[in-house]
Amino acid sequence: MPWYGSLVSIDVLDASRNVFKRWLNPMTNIGGIIELDxxxxxxxxxxxxxxxxxHEKYTSEKxxxxxxxxxxLWDVNVTMLPRFTDDAFALTGLxxxxxxxxxxxxxxxxxxxxLRERGPDMWAKPPAALLTKNIVWLDGLADFLVPMEELRQAVPGASLANMDVWANASVYNWFERDTHNGWAFTQIFSAKANIKFLGGTVRTYKPKMYFTAYMVVYTADGRQLLFVANHKVELMVYCDDGAVLLxxxxxISDDSVIQYTFRPSDTTLYSxxxxxxxxSC
Structure with a gap:
């Protein structure tokens, strides 16, 4: 457009020919060029x-x-069990x-x-081990499996029972030619059972009065045992001089809680x- 004269208006019309945007008397530069957005x-x-x-009596449309x-949009969802025991066959995910x-x-x-060893300095140290699993083909769903024996070989000299595990998945979409990521977290605990007394650590007793002790057996992640069968625990009562009294x-009961009641005698009180x-279990 020539530098002389001026534009009367610039209009943006939508598909229904309604005015969507209008600029009145916009100014052009010396070259007759105007840029609007x-x-x-x-x-x-x-x-x-x-x-x-x-422009005056002329109109141009584009x-x-x-x-x-x-x-x-597509997402990658990685699912793992919240916990594994070190005696499991494999670490699995979906x-x-x-x-x-x-x-x-x-x-x-x-x-x-x-794999990272749990502790306050977990992120200050490099990972205990890194393992890669390749999935050559997936159709919306795939799984991965890492045997526990393979994990033990990756961390020689360390226990799997003190490990946190991250599974970081990178998926390449053949149609979109794009890569998205997802991750999941789990922990490995010891399969050995733990046992503790319920109640306070110090309790009073009197001669010839019944005294009841409660004990609970649980796994390392705080769950009760799923299979007790005919397992038993050993309870020992010591005197303050170290002699074994009982x-x-x-x-072990089905609810993993053990109750034992005994009655200290007069001789026990005197001795x-x-x-x-x-x-112990």
């Missing part, structure tokens, strides 16, 4: 839009197409890769297993004023 709403009237420029477009519409994603994946083998109970 305008944002579109989240929801627009799709179709052929028009930019119309009016059409362009507006369409609403969604980028294909990959679910789908579009937000629910359609499955086809591609391949790489799972990086990262030794009993007690069965020792302090009793120490010790239980």
């Amino acid at each position: 305008f944002p579109l709403a989240d929801q627009v009237n799709e179709g052929e839009w028009t930019i119309r420029a009016q 059409n362009f197409t507006v369409v609403e477009y969604w980028a294909p 990959l679910q890769v789908n579009y937000t519409s629910g359609k499955y994603v086809r591609g391949n994946a790489t799972v990086l297993i990262e 030794k009993k083998f007690l069965p 020792c004023t302090t009793l120490r109970l010790q239980v």
Whole structure:
């Protein structure tokens, strides 16, 4: 456009020929060039839009197409059990890769297993071990399995019962030619049972009065035992001078709680004023 004269208006018309945006008497530079911009709403009237420029008695129009477009979104979901025991056969996990519409994603994946020893300086030290599992083909769903023996070989001299595990999955979408990531976390605990007394550590007793001790057997992550069978625990009562006053083998109940009641005699009171109970399984 020539530098002399001026534009009367510039209008943006939507697909219904309604005025969406208007600039009145916009100024051009010395070369007759003008540059304007305008944002579109989240929801627009799709179709052929028009930019119309009016200069005195002349009008010029330019059409362009507006369409609403969604980028294909898809997610990687990695699922693992919240805890494993060190006597389990393997560490397992599941990959679910789908579009937000629910359609499955086809591609391949790489799972990086990262082991770190639990402790306050866990992130100050490098990982105890890194293992990689390749999934050459997945159709929305895939799983991975790492034998515990393979994990033990990766951390020689260390116990798996004190490890935190991260599974970081990287999935490549063949259709979108894009890579998304997902992760999951789990912990490995010892399969050995633990036992403790319920109640306070110091309790009073009197001669010829019944005294009841409660004990509970549990796993390292705080759960009760799932299978007790005919397992028993050993309860020993010591005098303050170290002499053994009582030794009993007690069965473990289905709820993992053990109750034992005994009655100190007069001779027990005279011989020792302090009793120490010790239980092992």
